[in-house]
Amino acid sequence: MRATIDRIELPDFVPAAQPDGGFSGERFLDRELSWLQFNARVLELAEDPQLFLLERVNFLSIFGSNLDEFFMVRVAGLKRRIAAGMAVPSAAGINPVDQLEMLLQQAHELQKRHAAVFKDHVLPALADQNIHVKKWRDLDETQKATLREWFMDQVFPVLTPLAVDPAHPFPYISGLSLNLAVIVRNPVSGKELFARIKVPDVLPRLVSVDQPGSRTAPTREVSLISLEDVISEHLDNLFPGMEVVENYSFRVTRNEDLEVEEDDAENLLQALEKELLRRRFGPPVRLEIVDDMNPAVKALLIRELNVDEDEVFSLPAPLDLRGLSVIAGIDRPELHYPKQIAHTSRDLNASETSKAADVFAAMRRRDILLHHPYDSFSTSVQAFLEQAAADPHVVAIKQTLYRTSGDSPIVDALIDAAEAGKQVLALVEIKARFDEQANIDWARKLEQAGVHVVYGIVGLKTHSKLSLVVRRESKGLRRYCHIGTGNYHPRTARYYEDFGLLTTDEQVGEDISRLFNQLSGYAPKTTFKRLLVAPRSLRSGLIDRIEKEIENKKAGLKARVVIKVNSIVDEAVIDALYRASQAGVQVDVIVRGICAIRPGVPGLSENIRVRSFLGRFLEHSRVFAFANGDDPIVYIGSADMMHRNLDRRVEALVRLANKSDISGLLDLANRYLDPGTASWHLDSEGNWTRHHVDADGKPLLDIQSYLLQSRERQSGAVRR
Structure with missing residues (x-):
């Protein structure tokens, strides 16, 4: 049997394809209601009596924090637009006033459910474990x-x-x-x-x-x-x-x-500080x-x-x-969850998990695809930048910083490099939501150390995750690059699931150099070879790949699209996926949070499956894979499929080149999508159902536990 959750009510309609082959206007789910459904999935973890008790408590806390941010940003923004007369119907066709009413209604229900879970279930379970929350009486x-x-x-x-x-x-x-x-x-x-x-x-x-x-x-x-x-x-x-x-x-x-x-x-900087003061009021x-x-x-x-x-x-x-x-x-x-030990990537060939290898030597041997938190961040990305700061042959370091920790070794490495006389550029995004003040403080600290600090392009947030190290070697200058899906944040790297690529590939190095030049100077007509970069080429590049899969299907070649993101609401990308589905292309979407796709609609999206994974780690990576006949293409990077990412941010995806990395990532995607793996399934009416036990009531595979155990076995084999 399969457990189902209390469902958030959505508008009572299911779209169908138009007779002329176009799409109906009701083909999208509402993004704000979809977000509330995501937080309902977080709450469902807190409700699960099979989960470790203090982890259930943690999910209750996360739910509350999530909902606070939803009101501070999404509900507040909708109210502001309504008051200013600027609100328009959502892509799902919902009137703004009706949308606000629906959001408040669902939020009321969720908060009551949240309080009831704590009072009626978690609190008694805590008392059974001699953890008491008492009243004065x-x-x-x-x-x-x-x-x-x-x-x-x-x-x-x-x-x-x-x-x-x-x-x-x-x-x-x-x-x-x-x-x-x-x-x-x-x-x-x-x-x-x-x-x-x-x-x-x-x-x-x-x-x-x-x-x-x-x-x-x-x-x-x-x-x-x-x-x-x-x-x-x-x-x-x-x-x-x-x-x-x-x-x-x-x-x-x-x-x-x-x-x-x-x-x-x-x-x-000054304008943002004034706005931070206004935010309080x-x-x-x-x-x-x-x-x-x-x-x-x-x-x-x-x-x-x-x-x-x-x-x-x-x-x-x-x-x-x-x-x-x-x-x-x-x-x-x-x-609690069993203690996790992050192991050094086997491609870095470190003999001890706590000791960093020579990252530059390892990168010269081959591209290194990292998967955090299963691969240690400290002995890979952090070690890469620390070694770059200390290496006398390194002449320049360029780095994007969107979010980082309060005691960041990444920032310390950049400061050390600047003080050692290296050319250091830090692109600090001071508009990273709710981290603005911390990033302002970091920017000033970096500037005082002699780092060249820039804030990107006017009107755009810089969300891409990039490091570029230039090293003088016997044959001239060589560029060492890291491009990832997650922030340079050592603390969150322990519980955010992300990919990162360490490479010395000349094309990637040239692309990243050009992107940094575009961000710090004037280069509006920059073109790229291995990167897709928003806002200019990322959306169109992905849609071109989807259209190519449609052509491959018609030609009798292998055709498939797999997308793993935090959120997907962009109408142009979703419509391209609908066209692929209508052409018979299998489309699999793995989404942690917001999803505006209606899967399984006859004549529109019957070849689209949508799955969601929540658990110990926050699924944060962005992956875009295409079968491309017998020559699969895979990108990883920083972009979610949202308007803000594709139109108002500088985002970057990099195309993987190593065949074994591509094969391994596709195998991992198939493991995520396997019917024997626990997940939430989205249906055509916009409802999510949890699938975590089989027909006999036995637990399905937890993908995160499986990956932890696999990395533990690999590490043991390397040590032996």
Whole structure:
């Protein structure tokens, strides 16, 4: 039997091909509803009792963080367009006002389901494992005394009660902050007043009942209490001489998307910093309140925050389950995924997994296709740049940085290289959403070290993942390149699934050199040989390949298209896939998140299958494979099939050349798509169904566990 999930309702229609061979206008799924379905799949992992308990807690936290971003960006953007009169029907044909109503309705259902999973299933399961989330009333007197002392010493000095009365206007409520709405009474006049207290985010959201000041995650017997619960029990200390009548927690989500008019900004850095300041004051798009809130307090918040009734989410306490990350970090190995060891790629020939090989020597022998996190990032990409910084024969390094970690060894390597007198160029994308401030800080740090820092092309984000190292050798200069599907981020490389290519191929080196010159200078007519580059040639290049598969099918040659991306919504690409399906070409799409394709529609897409994979690692790689008769073509790179990637970003795909790499990647795609591999299947009505057990109830293959075990076996064979 196969388990199915609660389905998000979609418009009640199934498109068909037009009689004249064209496509109907209802051939696309709505991208925003599709995103909510993706987050529903994340939630389904939290609901799975077969999953490790603390991983279920982690997925609850991820769901909350995902939904926050959805409201801050997607819902906020839709509301802004509606208010400005600029909204148009979606590609799925849904009116903007109706779309917003549907999004809010589905979000309400998902948040209630999210809260219920925690309260009714995960919380009791945690208690069974001696991990308790307690209320103040559950504590004994010794625990209460310990927390009272901690509150007065560590919490009370941080709190700032803000009164609301004729002399004090309603305070500004920052986005995503947790707050207490407090009603106090003057015992002399009997008058009731409102005050707001912000729960400080500089303190842990969940604190140990017995050791509240501890910053380390506890291990065995664990008793935790929420910070807002502790504060609410000590409100009399904040309002001496007043009677505390009642208090309730609430939370506001604001529009935090950025709007920077680069054409009008003389200094992009300064313009972005001003916009980051403005972001903090964006209009509210969601109000979360506890479900036992006094209706009068609720009405006051709705009025003062200027939100609509359908933007109010009434939920059981605690609000903001992102705080569950504290529980997810508890050191109980038996409640987590088994420990993962990333091994050095066998093509780098390192004798020890923790020691980097001579990356340059390995690259001269052959192209090296990396698959993270199964292949170690630190002993491959990181080692490549660190060795380049230290190598006296390296004369130049050019690097794109979209996101990186707070203690980035990549940035340190670039600084070391510049200080060693090498020519270093860093293309820092300071408009990377929600990493803007961090990237501004990195840009200034790099500039101070003597690195040439540029910010790309006006109007375009630079999302491509590129490294170029120029080395002086006996036969002249040689270019060493890395091009990948993921960011140069050592921390996320441990749980993001990505591909990367290390190569000394002359054509790739020439292409990447030209692309860097285009990004740092003026070269609008640059052409490329092994790369497809957005916004000029990537969409058209992929569509040309799809059309070639149609020709091959008609000629009786092997024809197939396999695409693996995070999201696919671009209408031109999807229509090309529909044409391929109508011609009889088998099309397989592996998508983690948003998908606007309607697979399996008679006369339109019956030869298209769509699968989704979620699990321990975030499936992040982008792969485009074409059968091309008996000479398959495979690209990897940074681009998803979305308008922003294809039209408003600099993206790059590289065509693989090594036959064994191409064959291995195609074999891996087939393993993903095998009926015996667990996945979610998308049907023609836009519903996702989880397939993770066979007809006898036995678990299907988990692709990520399989790849971990395969790499472990390979590493053992190399060591022996």
